[in-house]
Amino acid sequence: MWSTLELLDSRQKRPNWKANGLMKKQWLHRLKHSAIALATILVLAAPLCAEDLQIAVTIDDLPIGPPGKHSLAQQQLITSQLLKVLVDHQVPAVGFVNESKLEDENGVVDPARVALLQQWLDADMELGNHGYDHLSLHRVDPELWMADIVKGEQQTRPLVEQAGGELRWFRHPFLHIGRSTEVQTKARTFLNGHGYRIAPVTIDNGEWMYGGAYADAYVAGDQSAMQILGDDYVRYMLEVVSYYQNQAELIVGQTIPQVLLIHAYALNAHYLDRLLTALQQDGAQWITLDQALEHPAYQRRVDGYTGAGGITWLHRWSITEKMDPSIYAGEPEVPDLEQLVQP
Numbered sequence: 477m478w479s480t481l482e483l484l485d486s487r488q489k490r491p492n493w494k495a496n497g498l499m500k501k502q503w504l505h506r507l508k509h510s511a512i513a514l515a516t517i518l519v520l521a522a523p524l525c526a527e528d529l530q531i532a533v534t535i536d537d538l539p540i541g542p543p544g545k546h547s548l549a550q551q552q553l554i555t556s557q558l559l560k561v562l563v564d565h566q567v568p569a570v571g572f573v574n575e576s577k578l579e580d581e582n583g584v585v586d587p588a589r590v591a592l593l594q595q596w597l598d599a600d601m602e603l604g605n606h607g608y609d610h611l612s613l614h615r616v617d618p619e620l621w622m623a624d625i626v627k628g629e630q631q632t633r634p635l636v637e638q639a640g641g642e643l644r645w646f647r648h649p650f651l652h653i654g655r656s657t658e659v660q661t662k663a664r665t666f667l668n669g670h671g672y673r674i675a676p677v678t679i680d681n682g683e684w685m686y687g688g689a690y691a692d693a694y695v696a697g698d699q700s701a702m703q704i705l706g707d708d709y710v711r712y713m714l715e716v717v718s719y720y721q722n723q724a725e726l727i728v729g730q731t732i733p734q735v736l737l738i739h740a741y742a743l744n745a746h747y748l749d750r751l752l753t754a755l756q757q758d759g760a761q762w763i764t765l766d767q768a769l770e771h772p773a774y775q776r777r778v779d780g781y782t783g784a785g786g787i788t789w790l791h792r793w794s795i796t797e798k799m800d801p802s803i804y805a806g807e808p809e810v811p812d813l814e815q816l817v818q819p
């Protein structure tokens with residue numbers, strides 16, 4: 477058997493979607509060879525009640541991810557398409573901004589990229605802070621990390637306030653909340669002091685691997701690869717949502733309003749419509765992040781996990797309560813995407 481920390485540390489996010497796909501495969505290979513894990517998968521296979529599916533949608537790495545892939549014209553198109561999908565489905569999303577992505581090659585803020593954020597506000601979406609430069613609290617000094625958060629609100633705060641809103645949400649880059657209780661407490665105190673509420677994630681996933689591969693295909697004009705990746709992305713995400721519904725049952729003892737993490741990718745500009753439609757057919761309702769966090773589950777402590785992984789709040793709660801790690805079994809896997817798109 478593997479230890480909890482061993483299992484969860486292997487899920488630490490890597491910038492390279494190709495490498496991570498392989499790493500995750502190895503991890504899942506180990507899972508599959510555990511009799512306990514297999515038994516748990518069988519027990520968990522029963523579908524859940526559709527009306528319990530309440531989801532707050534959060535979208536990271538605004539204005540557009542992955543960084544440096546897309547021309548300004550593509551960024552404008554992706555933003556318009558993504559926002560149209562959210563508006564059409566009446567999803568009250570929160571988008572989390574990395575202001576370093578607002579700058580041109582010379583490090584000068586580009587008003588055309590700032591205008592992309594204004595589009596989110598004009599579409600009645602909320603904006604939050606995701607750090608200026610997407611720094612990991614696990615890899616840099618906490619003081620530097622905190623300065624990066626302040627630096628990351630220079631453009632966003634005035635935009636939000638001019639629109640009559642309030643900059644109040646923070647999402648940890650990589651979901652890295654600190655490798656010690658001291659750092660976690662320091663960061664939390666800092667965020668509270670600056671008027672931020674931490675945006676947790678309960679449905680984490682490998683969407684970013686699809687998103688990276690899809691961006692490459694999009695830039696290359698490879699329609700065939702885009703379609704293969706998009707189709708498989710929707711399939712995969714439906715399994716992921718079902719998995720985390722089951723995880724909530726196991727960890728909290730009931731279904732909870734979930735917080736989904738996805739990114740501002742071309743992938744979602746083109747395929748989020750299909751994903752949302754399929755989830756709605758399963759009874760999903762879109763709620764605000766505020767509404768989700770009203771559930772008492774979100775009062776649970778998350779400080780029991782100080783490992784290297786960027787893991788969901790569901791798993792942080794379960795580790796803090798010292799639950800048996802075999803309950804994590806059955807997480808859907810992202811296939812080898814390079815192999816998937818081979819003709």
Ligand SMILES: [Zn+2]
Nearest residue numbers: 536537649650
């Ligand atoms: Zn991010």
